[in-house]
Amino acid sequence: MDECFYERTEKQSTGELLSVTIENGVRKFSELLKKDNSSEDKSNYKKVCKGDIAYNSMRMWQGACGKSDYDGLVSPAYTVLVAKINVDSNYMAYMFKTYDMLVKFQRFSQGMTSDTWNLKFNALKKIELYIGSYKEQKEICNIMVMLDNLITLHQRE
Numbered sequence: 361m362d363e364c365f366y367e368r369t370e371k372q373s374t375g376e377l378l379s380v381t382i383e384n385g386v387r388k389f390s391e392l393l394k395k396d397n398s399s400e401d402k403s404n405y406k407k408v409c410k411g412d413i414a415y416n417s418m419r420m421w422q423g424a425c426g427k428s429d430y431d432g433l434v435s436p437a438y439t440v441l442v443a444k445i446n447v448d449s450n451y452m453a454y455m456f457k458t459y460d461m462l463v464k465f466q467r468f469s470q471g472m473t474s475d476t477w478n479l480k481f482n483a484l485k486k487i488e489l490y491i492g493s494y495k496e497q498k499e500i501c502n503i504m505v506m507l508d509n510l511i512t513l514h515q516r517e
Contacts, residue, residue, distance in 0.1 A: 421469050
């Protein structure tokens with residue numbers, strides 16, 4: 361995956377606080393019904409830009425990741441990925457939720473038990489992955505978006 365991403369390590373202490381959820385990916389913390397336990401001193405928090413993929417290093421194997429639709433900042437416990445040229449962040453966000461990828465994330469995570477498994481960028485970038493051409497990624501992603509919309513429509517009925 362080294363050819364797909366680089367890690368954003370820039371710090372940012374002000375801006376919208378974001379959270380990474382298993383179910384809904386990157387969300388504004390203010391929209392979640394959770395108590396804010398974040399540090400008042402956010403000088404070590406990481407910058408996130410629209411289109412970046414952020415993930416919870418301790419829960420990546422469970423799918424705690426997503427593409428950000430927001431500029432903001434996340435806890436230093438998270439990892440922020442920036443897609444390189446010819447890599448579609450939307451496509452990769454879908455890929456990261458597949459069963460095969462979750463198994464790979466678990467396999468590459470370090471730690472003795474599931475409570476301590478951690479997937480840092482240096483381990484993540486060693487995962488081999490075939491992603492196809494940029495055009496293929498876009499076409500697959502468009503199909504996935506249509507399926508998501510169809511599922512949402514059926515759930516509302």
